[in-house]
Amino acid sequence: MMLAMKFQKQPIKLIKPSVPTPLHLKHYKLGFTDELAAFIDVAIVVFFNKDNNHDGKFVGKLEKSLEKTLTRLYPLAGRYVAETQTVECNDEGVEFIQAKVNIKLEDILSPKVNVRLVDEFIPFKTKARSDVLAIQLTTFECGGVALGVSATHKVVDASTLCTFLNEWAALNREENEIKFTGPGFISSSLFPARGVHPLPLPLITDSDTLSKYTIKKLSFSESAISNMKAKAISSGKLGTRHLSKLQLVSAIIWKAFIGVDRVTHVNPRESILCQSINLREKMASPIPKHSCGNLWAICATESTMLETTQELAIFLYDSVKKHINAYSKVPHDSDEGQTMVLNSFMNMTNIPESTNMVPLTSWCKFPFYEADFGFGKPVWVVPVTVPMKNVAHLMDGAGGDGVEAYVVLEVKDVPYFEEALDVNVFGT
The missing domain is CATH 3.30.559.10 (Chloramphenicol acetyltransferase-like domain)
Structure with missing residues (x-):
């Protein structure tokens, strides 16, 4: 079943880390496991029921907690440079798009819905993009929300995406304010670069x-x-x-x-x-x-x-x-x-x-369903295939x-x- 969805999108915002990245961390070199990753996106859409906390202030709160999260996971706010196989951690920011859609959450949750429609809830992505992470927050007519997150696989795998979501959620609940629970981006120190080429996957691009x-x-x-x-x-x-x-x-x-x-x-x-x-x-x-x-x-x-x-x-x-x-x-x-x-x-x-x-x-087993931003756990989590x-x-x-x-x-x-x-x- 196809839905006649229409989105109203606000202008893109760039969310930057709340604290500037130190000079000695400005250049993040990829490891060989990153080099081998294909030029594709790792993307997911997380759906939440309507909650009383979805007031006029909840978007601003999400943006503020995202700023703090990016301070801890600073490569996500940088730009990927293919020629040098590095992320320039220049704090240019993460694209954040706020949108409204003319359907109810229950419509997209229907088992009869074409799952390809889920792609509409992630930020538009192009093959030539240099930004590492982009986010789209969509509100349904009923008050439910969808959080679409898309990241380049050159820097992020599924576990990293899950860690990011749960860290952001914890900060939005105003928990875990003192110390980040993980070591951050360390693939380059564990598996140093070797100058290898990405895996040749038979992607369908036409x-x-x-x-x-x-x-x-x-x-x-x-x-x-x-x-x-x-x-x-x-x-x-x-x-x-x-x-x-x-x-x-x-x-x-x-x-x-x-x-x-x-x-x-x-x-x-x-x-x-x-x-x-x-x-x-x-x-x-x-x-x-x-x-x-x-x-x-x-x-x-x-x-x-x-x-x-x-x-x-x-x-x-x-x-x-x-x-x-x-x-x-x-x-x-x-x-x-x-x-x-x-x-x-x-x-x-x-x-x-x-x-x-x-x-x-x-x-x-990745705890995507534990990502509670303060308005309940997800009712559905869908990977973008x-x-x-x-x-x-x-x-x-x-x-x-x-x-x-x-x-x-x-x-x-x-x-x-x-x-x-x-x-x-x-x-x-």
């Missing part, structure tokens, strides 16, 4: 080509996931494995993508699912949980035959466990640790074009329960994907 794609939303309730776990355990094939909800849902989506590939290609192809691993608190020399920057690696899992969903889930479990165990044994600042992280990206560039590669991103063929983006469900999956597909492939979905009988 508008005509993009029109051939759609985003399919899948919702998995906690009860459905529990039932799948119970069936997997009763099969007796898991051994000592305890499958997570992420592995179960990922396996279902992966199998559906394999099913599409079997229909659209004459000969069966090897399939590889590529997912990210958050390196925070994973390595032998622990990286603090709230560290900022691109602090992740890639875990690739192979499938050569048309396995069952259960077998795919087991492959994912074993693959992730193997990678995490390996990272846990090496310090991040050792030659072995640096090489291990770098090779996880480089191995992805060596995957043959003939392979059915399925990129999957999960933001599950990267325009790339056969990609899946997983997120905790509304209120933090279950899993929601956003899958980018060619329109012509949707029937094959739906036919291959294995959501009723786990293991068939």
Whole structure:
């Protein structure tokens, strides 16, 4: 279902740090994990119900608390310079757009709404932009609000975006005034620059080509996931494995993508699912949980035959466990640790074009639903999906329960994907 949305936007404001960034912090050099990040945005929209605190002063309060947050996370108010792979922390500020939309919050929350409409709640973004962060605050007719946040992936990953939102929320609640709970941006000190090129992702940039794609939303309730776990355990094939909800849902989506590939290609192809691993608190020399920057690696899992969903889930479990165990044994600042992280990206560039590669991103377990700005926790948090063929983006469900999956597909492939979905009988 498409909504006839009309936005009234006020002129852009530039929100700057409340305290000028010191001279010795003016140039933030990217690390190699930042260098490898694609030229895309990491973006999310957070929806809140109407609250009595949504008075005439609440926008001004958000701006003031944002100023304080930017003082702590100062690269976000700077400008990215591609030629030098640096962020010039010149306090130019963050674009802040205030808007009104002619619908009610319940309209956009309807399960029948085309999820592509969520893109309208983030600031307009262009490929050539140099600003690191932009924000759009939209008020619905009913008084509910949507907070759209978009940041360049060259500087920010999902964990960083979540840390920023929760820090801003805490300051807006007038808590955590004394000390920032995290170490700030440290990816360049952990993984020094190597002059490597970004990963070559098959992004869809042409508008005509993009029109051939759609985003399919899948919702998995906690009860459905529990039932799948119970069936997997009763099969007796898991051994000592305890499958997570992420592995179960990922396996279902992966199998559906394999099913599409079997229909659209004459000969069966090897399939590889590529997912990210958050390196925070994973390595032998622990990286603090709230560290900022691109602090992740890639875990690739192979499938050569048309396995069952259960077998795919087991492959994912074993693959992730193997990678995490390996990272846990090496310090991040050792030659072995640096090489291990770098090779996880480089191995992805060596995957043959003939392979059915399925990129999957999960933001599950990141506490986006804890971002309470003083007017209640979010009722819905939606990631803005990267325009790339056969990609899946997983997120905790509304209120933090279950899993929601956003899958980018060619329109012509949707029937094959739906036919291959294995959501009723786990293991068939």
